[in-house]
Amino acid sequence: MSIITPDPNHHSVILGKDQPMPLDCGAMISDITMAYNTYGQLNPDKTNAILVCHALTGDQFAASKQPLTGKDGWWSVMIGPGKVLDTDKYFVVCANILGGCMGTVGPKDINPDTGKAYGLDFPIITIADMVRTQALLQDYLEIPSWFSVVGGSMGGMQVLQWAAAYPERCFSAIPIATAAKHSAQNIAFHEVGRQAVMADPDWLGGKYLEHDKNPRAGLAVARMAAHVTYLSESALHRKFGRNLQDRDNLTYGFDADFQVESYLRYQGINFVDRFDANSYLYVTRAMDYFDLARDHGGSLPAAFEGTQTRFCVVSFSSDWLFPTTESKEVVRALIAAAANVSFVEIETDKGHDAFLLDTPEMLQTMGGFLASTAKSRGLEQ
Amino acid sequence: MIENTTLTRPQDIRVDLQLIAEMVKPGSRVLDVGCAEGTLLSHLVATKEVDGRGIELSQAGVNTCVSKGLSVVQGDADADLTDYPDKGFDYAILSQTLQATHRPMLVMEQLLRVGKKAVVSFPNFAYWRCRSYLAFNGRMPMTSSLDYAWYETPNIHFCTLRDFTVLCNDLGIRLEKSIIVGGDGKVLEYDINSRRANFFAAQCVFLLSD
Structure with missing residues (x-):
């Protein structure tokens, strides 16, 4: 295309x-x-x-x-x-x-x-x-x-x-x-991301485009997990701390109470609009396979x-x-x-x-x- | 403070660098260990057309070197010399750094493993002004330009001219050239093993081989 x-x-x-x-x-x-x-x-x-x-x-x-x-x-x-x-x-x-x-x-x-x-x-x-x-x-x-x-x-x-x-x-x-080379820890994170994509029922064994579907939830979760690895503990703390998102108190539920949750959800949702889920599988795999010494x-x-x-x-x-x-x-x-x-x-x-x-x-x-x-x-x- | 003289006055550094540069043959491969902001390395590249590499601990030093066009990696003499292949350089230079290393003996051995020859310069702690400062003030000698107190100095392994030649002897290292410089920056012509040399030398520069 x-x-x-x-x-x-x-x-x-x-x-x-x-x-x-x-x-x-x-x-x-x-x-x-x-x-x-x-x-x-x-x-x-x-x-x-x-x-x-x-x-x-x-x-x-x-x-x-x-x-x-x-x-x-x-x-x-x-x-x-x-x-x-x-x-x-x-x-x-x-x-x-x-x-x-x-x-x-x-x-x-x-x-x-x-x-x-x-x-x-x-x-x-x-x-x-x-x-x-x-x-x-x-x-x-x-x-x-x-x-x-x-x-x-x-x-x-x-x-x-x-x-x-x-x-x-x-x-x-x-x-x-x-x-x-890609480290064991990095391969592990990639595998988490790939499994999130493949666990999405809309992934359809990779044939989602033929059926006009998109494993958006799975890819968004993959992106959220990966995004954490791109930051550092202190950067997350500096940026968000334990600050609450647009609220004064905890909601005692599973809404995005914390700013960091809201931020990650935003990162995940935005990513699926510009990236193909299968492409994510292939490219993460390419990184996993990289081992220049071997x-x-x-x-x-x-x-x-x-x-x-x-x-x-x-x-x-x-x-x-x-x-x-x-x-x-x-x-x-x-x-x-x-x-x-x-x-x-x-x-x-x-x-x-x-x-x-x-x-x-x-x-x-x-x-x-x-x-x-x-x-x-x-x-x- | 030691008045009028220091172990690291700018003119002394310049003398030290000049003496080192004179020991290096043109066009050779040189590793400067602890190259700071690359003053010696740039000088060698410019005047001797050496193929120069450096190791420097501080990020700021590496940045300055890299922006001067020098090939410098962040690292330190104690830990990172082991990465270099045997005899990959004609000269491994350790200028005013020996006294700041954790394990000077191992560093000396590594220098002569990676370099066919080593050039080492250091301040002589048995220099008479240091002796008199210690004798009369009863305090650890300090210099005016590098006025570190004993509790914060990076120089943790000061040695004397005599200490150094004894170490070289113990390690089977040959002193190919020995140059000592007095407090006025002038080269002294005393026998390197004499008591006078150890008393009057402020700076020492050695060309070594194994």
Whole structure:
């Protein structure tokens, strides 16, 4: 499906037309519709392109209005004229991931073989598969190498996969609040989310679109549970405490008495309006399967052996979903591989979501890293 | 306070950095452990064209380094040197940091594991002004620019020139070059093992190998 949007930055392309692309699961995929946004201008040397990889529930509208919610892009704080990813200097590309639901082919699209939505007939996809399609997009855009590949959370997994799979095609890499593998705790949270979706009677074994249904309640619960993991105990306390929602007393019932309950319900309800339930299953699965060391004989340094890519790894002190220990594991592997790496842990109580927010130390570190990297890339400052 | 002289006056730091820089061969691979705001590392990159990396404990220090274009990771000498491969650097530098480490001996061993050579600089606690401050005031010596009281100083393992050379001897570490500097910032030509050296040296810089 194509997103109807007046956004002049929005594009869509069909990749892998002549050459079907093999997926990790063994299936082949061809005629891959990919939706992407671009901001800024590609320079004549094609050396100023930055790929932004979005997270689990993000999309290509990184720096422009999301057409379904009407809200500003999820990384508007980062991308724009004069910002860290300065669109006066850089050509920023952000594509909806394979398996997504904002224009790139995913389980809610029509399977040409059946004329019905794919549902669970969509092949299982991995982070590596997402990156393969982004490499096809890079070819299509005729960009020999990205100046930088940048992303947080699942976006950071894609950044690491990029650096491991196509080191010569990314000059620098900024993995933020991420890990080289999905931890048992994170798989556990994802499983809770998936089971919530599948327990919804409207999920119908994944065929809800054929019956004009939507497992809204299940997906909303999945989002609520996940949303808690994006915050921190102290951020929740600071934001809500035990404050009551529009009332002076407890109701002695199961209404949303507390502000935090009301907030989570709002997050859940809003999410289902813009996200496909099956897509949520597929993309969480892709994150669970991610294990960069396993793909390189059990050795994470082997994934980065001989790399010339410059790395800037960023973590946040209160992130318990992708804690600093996970980032340090990546840093350790990069050091062992003699890679050019910078690493900083940002002190903040904002939790995992800090990478999406106006976190001055993060912006400052990335800005400094990109400025010096631009210099060594020979880009005009 | 020790009047007129300190162990870390700006000009002393500059002397210290210059002496370290003179020990580093151009174009080499350098790890600066405890690189602070990257002053030495930038100097080495600019004047010696080294391939430089750093480790720094403070977020602010790392930020400053990264924005200068240096490759610096947040970490500390005690815990994070073990991550580095054997002899991956031509030089592992520990400038004015030894006295702030928890386990100086292990740090010394790690320096010479990750570096083919190590460069270590530190203030000499047996410097005569320190001795006299302790002797006559009966208080722990403090400096005017780094005026930490004993109960809040990050410098938990001060040592003397003599202590250091004995440790190197015990660890089988060779002193390839030894330079000592007096309170006026001038290089002293005394025998490194002499009592005079240990009395008059304010700063010591060593090039070490195993």
